[in-house]
Amino acid sequence: MKWRKEDLEKYVQAKEYIDTILLPIIPFQLADDAESEKHAFQQEVMGIFGSEIEQELSGRVMLIPSYYYLKEGNKEVEVQRLNDWIAEAKDQPFQHIILLTFDATWKKYEKELDGNLLWLPGLHGADIRTKETQGIIRDQVKQLTEIIRSYWQ
Amino acid sequence: MxxxxxxxxxxxxxxxxxxxxxxxxxxxxxxxxxxxxxxxxxxKSGEGGGLANVGIAVDEITNEPTRIDWSVDQVDGWYESQVSRSAWVFKDENDEIVAFSPVCKHLGCVVSWEGSEKYPNEFFCPCHDGRYYKNGVNVPGTPPLTPLDEYEMEIKDGMLFLGDPKPHREA
CATH class of the missing domain: 1.20.5 (Single alpha-helices involved in coiled-coils or other helix-helix interfaces)
Structure with missing residues (x-):
């Protein structure tokens, strides 16, 4: 399910079946030109990952709007805000909260987060329109759905 | 005169x-x-009426369901996009080619052939343990209530062409 009207209508009917939140967390900054190109690209790739995983597991997973934060911002504050998002979801009750990120700095704060952090190695200098990149993404999506399914067991 | x-x-x-x-x-x-x-x-042009070549030759299709991915151009309101589609393709016991849509009829997850070791020879949905027999019919007592959809198909020059998913022939 995605955060859109027609899916939400279905979700309200079938709440007991949908117990997993997928939350992409995405850094944003404009100060460093080279870096911002990289971050914009990662944002695009994250969009693809999110929607592909959602498509595979749409009957049990809700892909909610991405969480954006300043790349050089204070992580302690972000952890606090993220935990507020997670608490909102857990109230519903969603049982599994999965955070997707390309940003390795989150690894340090993993223990303070109330959800499961999945860090993905970034794709650098790739072109998302080529067959090879699509193949890589498809393969990674397959492995990610395996991991998410393992949380359900 | x-x-x-x-x-x-x-x-x-x-x-x-x-x-x-x-x-x-x-x-x-x-x-x-x-x-x-x-x-x-x-x-009407001979393009197969909206059917797409999914890149598999008829000779390559076996009795074992194989997942095939392809993409089609779709215009939906103001979104014009490439939509990816998948199918489980195999030859049934009468040697007829069957292409099932992998979308579970319960809540729309993607089912896979023998996706669970516990249930060999069945399609399995990882989300809520929905199951379907090889002929696409849902196993009674599991969440899905209708059989898997079937793709419209055509065979041209030995290649498989698939169109839109339609309700199962037994539904």
Whole structure:
């Protein structure tokens, strides 16, 4: 399910079946030109990952709007805000909260987060329109759905 | 003199011919759209009517369901996009090719063939343990209530072409 009207209508009917939140967390900054190109690209790739995983597991997973934060911002504050998002979801009750990120700095704060952090190695200098990149993404999506399914067991 | 007169076109004749000509054009103009509509199916291009070549030859299809991915262009309101589609393709016991949509009829997850070790020879949905027999019919007592959808298909030049998913033939 995605955060859109027609899916939400279905979700309200079938709440007991949908117990997993997928939350992409995405850094944003404009100060460093080279870096911002990289971050914009990662944002695009994250969009693809999110929607592909959602498509595979749409009957049990809700892909909610991405969480954006300043790349050089204070992580302690972000952890606090993220935990507020997670608490909102857990109230519903969603049982599994999965955070997707390309940003390795989150690894340090993993223990303070109330959800499961999945860090993905970034794709650098790739072109998302080529067959090879699509193949890589498809393969990674397959492995990610395996991991998410393992949380359900 | 009288011979010559006969060969000339009289005013009356000239007007008759002109009226017939103009009337004929008007009649043709009126007829052309219904006729075009009537023969339209014949004029449809031979593209297989929206079916896409999914890149697998008929000889490659076995009795074991194989997942095939392809993409189609789709215009939906103001979004024009490439939509990826998948199918489980195999030959059934009558040697007929079958292409099932992998979308679970419960809540829309993607099912896989023998996706669970506990249930061999069945399609399995990882989300809520929905199951389908090899013929696409849902296993009673599992969440899905209808069989898997089947793709429209056509075989041309030994290649498999798939269209839109349609309800299962037994549904």
């Amino acid at each position: 009288s011979e010559e007169k006969k060969q000339q076109v009289s005013r009356r004749q000239f007007l008759n011919y002109t009226l017939m000509g103009v009337g004929g054009f008007m009649a043709a103009g009126l007829l052309i759209s219904p006729v075009r509509m009537a023969i339209d199916p014949v004029l």
